Amino acid sequence: TRPRILVTQKVPAPAYAPLEEIGTVDAHMEEGSIWPYEELLGHGPGHDYIFCLLTDTIDERFLQACAASNQRLKLIANMAVGYNNIDVAAATRLGIAVTNTPGVLSDTTADLAFGLLLATARRIPEAERYLRAGKYEGWGPLLFCGAEVHHATLGLIGAGRIGQIMARRASGFDMRVLYYNRSRLAPELEAAYNLTYAELDEVLKQADFLSIHAPYTPQTHHLIGERELTLMKPTAILLNTARGPLVDEKALVKALQNGSIAGAGLDVFEREPAVEPELLTMEQVVIVPHIGSASLQTRTLMATMASSNIVAHYRGQRPPNILNPEVLV
Ligand code: GLV
Ligand code: GLV
Numbered sequence: 001t002r003p004r005i006l007v008t009q010k011v012p013a014p015a016y017a018p019l020e021e022i023g024t025v026d027a028h029m030e031e032g033s034i035w036p037y038e039e040l041l042g043h044g045p046g047h048d049y050i051f052c053l054l055t056d057t058i059d060e061r062f063l064q065a066c067a068a069s070n071q072r073l074k075l076i077a078n079m080a081v082g083y084n085n086i087d088v089a090a091a092t093r094l095g096i097a098v099t100n101t102p103g104v105l106s107d108t109t110a111d112l113a114f115g116l117l118l119a120t121a122r123r124i125p126e127a128e129r130y131l132r133a134g135k136y137e138g139w140g141p142l143l144f145c146g147a148e149v150h151h152a153t154l155g156l157i158g159a160g161r162i163g164q165i166m167a168r169r170a171s172g173f174d175m176r177v178l179y180y181n182r183s184r185l186a187p188e189l190e191a192a193y194n195l196t197y198a199e200l201d202e203v204l205k206q207a208d209f210l211s212i213h214a215p216y217t218p219q220t221h222h223l224i225g226e227r228e229l230t231l232m233k234p235t236a237i238l239l240n241t242a243r244g245p246l247v248d249e250k251a252l253v254k255a256l257q258n259g260s261i262a263g264a265g266l267d268v269f270e271r272e273p274a275v276e277p278e279l280l281t282m283e284q285v286v287i288v289p290h291i292g293s294a295s296l297q298t299r300t301l302m303a304t305m306a307s308s309n310i311v312a313h314y315r316g317q318r319p320p321n322i323l324n325p326e327v328l329v
Helices: 013-022 037-043 060-068 088-093 106-121 124-132 161-171 187-192 200-206 226-231 249-257 277-281 296-314
Strands: 004-007 024-027 049-052 075-078 097-099 153-157 176-180 195-197 209-212 237-240 263-266 285-287
Touching: 004 013, 013 024, 013 049, 013 296, 037 060, 049 296, 060 088, 075 296, 088 097, 097 296, 106 124, 106 161, 106 209, 106 237, 106 263, 106 285, 106 296, 153 161, 153 200, 161 176, 176 200, 187 195, 200 226, 226 249, 249 263, 249 277, 277 285
Parallel strands: 004 024, 004 049, 049 075, 075 097, 153 176, 153 209, 176 195, 209 237, 237 263, 263 285
Antiparallel strands: none
């Protein structure tokens, strides 16, 4: 029998054909519409495969509901590298495979992180707002003086694929790059990416720019909070393109208000789509709506990668990006 496949949001078009070839696709096609949790819960049961997005909360209750309906649900394909929206441990207990989309978005996400670094340091959005508001009355020796990027110190929190590419971007600007990672990288990798390892507090103290590229897990919740922000230089700029709750957003607002850091470039927020209202009013903060991987090429690669994992499982092959391979045995 043909499997039933649910696609929870409208995704790039090339993702659908491979799914339609193997099964019956129930696709939520309303552009920009996200099912609230209860609605997702209503749609999930009865499907063999679920193609989901990072905005879908795939918790134990949802997984149990989908597993209970004739034990159908076999695999959840998340169209994202981060998978903190999914209770992988519960999925594993229920024998449900989970896949993500690593690698294909690393360059694109590092591009945005570096863009936020430049935009915040050189006050580009703030200067643009000023110009558009008709306030520009001529070149000024002190007009919009920002921070130097070249030869500054970049601190990386997390040096996986995206962090390493961020380091390579920084090398082009002659930056010194320090990194903190759960485990230290091999010496060859440190040499290849011009990375110097330091303990977390040391990275915090030395960074002119601190960029987060770590996964969000219970262990990394509020990795950057009041204590960490206090250790940073008053001239430092924080960049987050990873996940919002890695940073204590209320503590960040306070740190920006009392000048314990100078600015922030944020792509992600603790309670998306909500943003701490103070951040919206601060000129030294550059904020964008979770667009790290947002190029059509990259989103298409992510979408077709998610589909490939479903197709592989259906054909009895190992899904290439499986996060819990123990369910396959
Ligand atoms: C985007 O945030 C992703 O995890 O892919
Ligand atoms: C994601 O691709 C990462 O490991 O940084």
